[in-house]
Amino acid sequence: MTSSQNVTLPTIAFLGAGSMARAILAGLLKPGVTVTGGIRVTNRTAVKAAELADTEGVTAYATEVDKDANLKAIDGAQIVIIAVKPYMVADLLAEIGSSLAPGTLILSVAAGVTIDTFESLLPETVHVIRTMPNTPAVVGMAVTGISAGTRSSDADLELTRALFATVGDVLVVPESKLDALSTISGSGPAYVFYLIEQLTETAISKGFTPEEAAVMVNGTFLGASALLAVSDKSPSELRRQVTSPAGTTERAVWELEKGGLKELFDAATDAALARAKELAAS
Incomplete structure (x- = not known):
């Protein structure tokens, strides 16, 4: 199992906070993991946002009460994790694309949505890595597959590896294998x-x-x-x-x-x- 001790990560925004996002979030809140600038999370409902209101280091927003919630969450975030349903990805990227700073690293956990789709909907200055974690992330025993995009760097890949190592083991695979990986470790x-x-x-x-x-x-x-x-x-x-x-x-x-x-x-x-x-x- 990969160790997550003494990991320092830059500011992170989660857009979408379903079960997978919360499992990853649990890893980032472990002792030994520091997220400089904190973690921002957007939920659809105020009820879900309230569940995270007292979590130290986490700022939660609800899109149903704040139409700019996603834009507030990504402001200053160097890593943005897209954790919404696959059918919601295109609209979300259209909403945030022009507000992403150059060099922002987008991590997708949306099943089946390709890197090409992400890169076609985002500015060329934004880097994309596709990921496929599984639910044992909540107990720090996940297996996560990660695949580099055409614009991502080795440094992006190592940053992604470090992030997901907080919740378990990480495999770097070409995107051509990622959907197959999801049928084994994902499901x-x-x-x-x-x-x-x-x-x-x-x-x-x-x-x-x-x-x-x-x-x-x-x-x-x-x-x-x-x-x-x-x-x-x-x-x-x-x-x-x-x-x-x-x-x-x-x-x-x-x-x-x-x-x-x-x-x-x-x-x-x-x-x-x-x-x-x-x-x-x-």
Whole structure:
């Protein structure tokens, strides 16, 4: 896991403060992370803005009560994180584009919206990097893919890496791989939670209470992940250690293989990738 100790970042503005933005924000508020000039956040509603009102180092604005909220947030910000829904990106960039200072670094977390789209809607003096974090950012265990734009510099990339290292691991990949990355690490937490749901239901069907099932299943996933994290063995090697020849686990794994689990993951991630392309084209 990447360390975020003693990181200093310039003034940051979040435009949009949904679950992903707030997960990233949580990392920036950790001890050892300094944001000179503070963090500005815009929300659509005053209720959501009020949730951040008492957060030290954060200034929150609501667009429903202040039509200039986004412009106030970006004033003096060297990093602007675009965290609105993909369909809202074009209108937002049209609103703020002419007010962005030369050299401003735009970081996008909007799924499916390409660097080319961003760069075509922003002044040539503005730099763009596209990112794809995942929700474990809220506990500092994210995996974030980042892709450089045609105008961004190595320094921009390192700044972006440092920012997202506050919430976990960072992979630098070409944009051509970013949507595929999103189908693995971006959507991956949902796959894990879904597997936990299903195994929990299986435990309940075998006579365990929901509470007992949760202890078994949640604890097993957590323990197995922790073991993988500290082990020098691959997942396959660790699985084989549990799988005695002709034993019960081997029989269970055979049923999973017979059921085509790999093919299901292929189909699921292919569907997610197709949807990402649809979003990019819309």
